[in-house]
Amino acid sequence: MQYEIETGGRTRQVTVTRAGDGFTVSVDGRSVQVNAARIDAYTLSLLIDVGATPAPSVGGGPAVGGIQGSHEVTIAPDPVTRQLTVRVGTTPMTVGLNGRRRWGRKEEGGHAASGPQRVVAPMPGKIVRVLVKPGDPVRARQGLVVIEAMKMENELRAARDGTVTEVQAREAMSVDAGTVLVVIA
Amino acid sequence: MSFVSSVVESSPLKKILIANRGEIAVRIARACREMDLSPIAVYSECDRAALHVRFADEAYPIGPSAPRESYLRIDRLIDAAKQAGADAVHPGYGFLAENEDFAAAARDAGLTFIGPTPEAIALMGSKTAARVAAKRAGVPVVPGTEDPLSAEVTDVEIARIADTIGYPLLVKAVAGGGGKGMRTVRDPAELASAVRAARSEAGAAFGDAAVYLERQLTRPRHIEVQLLGDQHGTVLPFVERECSIQRRHQKVVEETPSLAVSPALRVEMTAAAAAVARAVGYTNAGTIEFLLDEDGRFYFLEMNTRLQVEHPITEMVSGVDLVRWQIRIARGERLDLSPERLLTPAGHAIECRIYAEDPDNSFLPSPGRILHLRAPAGPGIRDDSGATAGLDVPIFYDPMISKLIAWAEDRPLALARMRRALGEYIVAGIKTTVPFFTWLFAQPEFVESRFHTTYLDEVLTAREGRPFVEPRPEEEAIATIAAAIQAALSPAAVASASNGAANADAPPGRWKARARTEGLC
Numbered sequence: 001m002q003y004e005i006e007t008g009g010r011t012r013q014v015t016v017t018r019a020g021d022g023f024t025v026s027v028d029g030r031s032v033q034v035n036a037a038r039i040d041a042y043t044l045s046l047l048i049d050v051g052a053t054p055a056p057s058v059g060g061g062p063a064v065g066g067i068q069g070s071h072e073v074t075i076a077p078d079p080v081t082r083q084l085t086v087r088v089g090t091t092p093m094t095v096g097l098n099g100r101r102r103w104g105r106k107e108e109g110g111h112a113a114s115g116p117q118r119v120v121a122p123m124p125g126k127i128v129r130v131l132v133k134p135g136d137p138v139r140a141r142q143g144l145v146v147i148e149a150m151k152m153e154n155e156l157r158a159a160r161d162g163t164v165t166e167v168q169a170r171e172a173m174s175v176d177a178g179t180v181l182v183v184i185a
Numbered sequence: 186m187s188f189v190s191s192v193v194e195s196s197p198l199k200k201i202l203i204a205n206r207g208e209i210a211v212r213i214a215r216a217c218r219e220m221d222l223s224p225i226a227v228y229s230e231c232d233r234a235a236l237h238v239r240f241a242d243e244a245y246p247i248g249p250s251a252p253r254e255s256y257l258r259i260d261r262l263i264d265a266a267k268q269a270g271a272d273a274v275h276p277g278y279g280f281l282a283e284n285e286d287f288a289a290a291a292r293d294a295g296l297t298f299i300g301p302t303p304e305a306i307a308l309m310g311s312k313t314a315a316r317v318a319a320k321r322a323g324v325p326v327v328p329g330t331e332d333p334l335s336a337e338v339t340d341v342e343i344a345r346i347a348d349t350i351g352y353p354l355l356v357k358a359v360a361g362g363g364g365k366g367m368r369t370v371r372d373p374a375e376l377a378s379a380v381r382a383a384r385s386e387a388g389a390a391f392g393d394a395a396v397y398l399e400r401q402l403t404r405p406r407h408i409e410v411q412l413l414g415d416q417h418g419t420v421l422p423f424v425e426r427e428c429s430i431q432r433r434h435q436k437v438v439e440e441t442p443s444l445a446v447s448p449a450l451r452v453e454m455t456a457a458a459a460a461v462a463r464a465v466g467y468t469n470a471g472t473i474e475f476l477l478d479e480d481g482r483f484y485f486l487e488m489n490t491r492l493q494v495e496h497p498i499t500e501m502v503s504g505v506d507l508v509r510w511q512i513r514i515a516r517g518e519r520l521d522l523s524p525e526r527l528l529t530p531a532g533h534a535i536e537c538r539i540y541a542e543d544p545d546n547s548f549l550p551s552p553g554r555i556l557h558l559r560a561p562a563g564p565g566i567r568d569d570s571g572a573t574a575g576l577d578v579p580i581f582y583d584p585m586i587s588k589l590i591a592w593a594e595d596r597p598l599a600l601a602r603m604r605r606a607l608g609e610y611i612v613a614g615i616k617t618t619v620p621f622f623t624w625l626f627a628q629p630e631f632v633e634s635r636f637h638t639t640y641l642d643e644v645l646t647a648r649e650g651r652p653f654v655e656p657r658p659e660e661e662a663i664a665t666i667a668a669a670i671q672a673a674l675s676p677a678a679v680a681s682a683s684n685g686a687a688n689a690d691a692p693p694g695r696w697k698a699r700a701r702t703e704g705l706c
Binding site: 003016093 | 541556614620623665
């Protein structure tokens with residue numbers, strides 16, 4: 001099984017093959033032995049290179065260092081970004097599979113590092129205030145829309161500088177998670 | 186307390202209606218079980234499957250999910266109590282816990298209200314009346330307006346009053362609480378808009394748009410004193426709680442004792458708190474909040490006439506079950522705890538409020554289904570939670586899903602336990618503030634207890650939204666390996682995510698087929 005997996009802005013070529021009662025996983029040419037136990041639909045316990053001789057590196061790829069040992073990992077789809085959220089211990093990461101990942105972790109929520117920023121509702125709620133109109137120049141972290149959910153008013157902000165090209169949010173409008181509210185070019 | 190007096194003075198309670206939801210409803214149900222009382226739940230439409238319903242002996246629907254149509258409906262709650270044949274009502278915190286009409290309606294319906302009298306709630310619920318009561322008891326209050334500023338008071342008049350108090354100042358809702366209807370004003374030019382915003386928020390949240398002004402002390406700590414008062418005139422204070430770690434005026438971490446409070450100051454502050462409570466004839470559980478300035482002077486802030494969110498840390502260092510005592514007091518029993526014992530902390534306890542929020546995205550709420558949950562356990566750890574896997578965190582209520590409490594014999598050990606427990610806390614499906622707490626508990630300011638009520642907001646502003654946990658390259662490599670193995674073992678589990686973006690070159694069905702041919706699933 002071969003996958004293209006992206007995390008932290010880096011795409012890696014990954015191959016998974018059965019090896020005894022575990023797997024040999026090759027990441028960019030460097031292999032590790034993995035004993036994987038499924039705990040439930042979202043949880044894996046991984047023993048990486050534990051009690052096994054590390055497989056030789058194929059093709060002299062970059063080393064996968066410092067990952068030996070026991071790791072508990074949860075893997076769940078993120079309903080907003082529609083990527084996988086993978087937690088190693090309690091560290092969450094957004095992971096794209098087979099090149100489907102679009103955006104880096106820091107721009108999560110639909111703010112591409114280049115091209116138009118589509119600011120979406122991160123959760124269902126009600127639009128309380130719209131702070132910008134088409135044509136407005138905006139600075140990074142400037143407030144765009146105030147949305148009310150879970151008893152709190154939350155300000156959605158611009159990820160970076162730009163000009164507002166579209167405002168679909170209207171005051172008092174109810175929105176679902178993922179609804180595009182403002183577009184910034 | 187002797188068995189005989191308990192029999193003589195107690196009205197027998199058998200069934201307790203819990204007029205709340207979430208972790209506090211679960212907490213109260215647990216106390217009921219331990220006392221051989223029958224816990225009765227109520228639920229809104231979206232809470233049918235909630236843990237508090239599953240923990241109860243009976244549960245009654247009280248309406249649609251919006252709080253105003255269910256958990257804030259006094260009529261429906263009283264009806265549910267009558268239908269169940271309950272003889273008492275516990276309001277928890279939030280919702281109707283500090284609503285004197287609810288306490289009065291319960292009393293009028295022949296139910297025992299597990300809390301203070303409607304009169305005490307009304308008196309201390311008005312922030313301005315409470316300040317007057319504190320002054321009468323000889324306790325200093327933060328300089329501010331004596332009378333509420335109703336909607337009729339003009340901007341010009343408010344500006345004149347503000348000048349006499351001095352800037353920076355706070356605009357606060359008279360009926361307020363939980364940081365709502367509160368605005369900081371640093372400059373006279375901001376005053377009118379801050380008053381407008383505070384009024385609109387207070388009107389929406391509490392149905393009362395009256396506000397008052399209070400001077401903002403520089404870098405104060407928020408220190409509060411838990412009290413219990415029985416119906417026989419005894420009021421006992423507990424060791425103070427330190428609640429200065431706040432975000433947008435909402436507490437996120439509490440601990441007890443406070444490193445800023447010396448034993449001598451503890452004697453003074455707890456005596457002042459008890460004096461205020463005695464002056465108003467307070468009964469049941471309540472909390473007096475103080476601000477402590479950099480010179481060790483303290484000022485009465487307000488009284489909370491209910492059980493607090495952070496009550497467990499007091500339970501951990503006192504060994505006293507506060508909810509159990511609330512019920513015992515409500516049925517007329519006498520407080521027979523040793524006052525000295527309550528003022529001697531046994532060890533140190535810290536609580537953090539785990540929220541369904543994305544700390545790396547301006548703490549925006551992260552409602553949704555909890556797919557997997559494993560709470561920490563082990564020595565000194567207590568997790569007061571209303572969440573389980575399979576439950577949706579609804580959009581209608583406060584996003585707190587759990588309170589994680591660590592106790593140990595001293596603060597460094599309690600902190601070590603807290604860090605260890607956070608590492609065990611796994612919630613998949615929604616985002617939580619666990620990574621934020623992992624970051625916070627590593628900050629030297631927290632470790633050395635060098636903080637005040639605006640510390641957290643200042644440091645968060647300075648961080649400009651940088652992620653709290655930067656994954657290490659090794660963690661990214663492990664995540665990569667895990668995602669590949671999950672895809673190989675269980676293509677369906679990753680299909681929805683991979684399907685999301687427009688891409689049809691390798692639909693999940695084909696991975697599955699390929700996985701089968703390669704014997705992986």
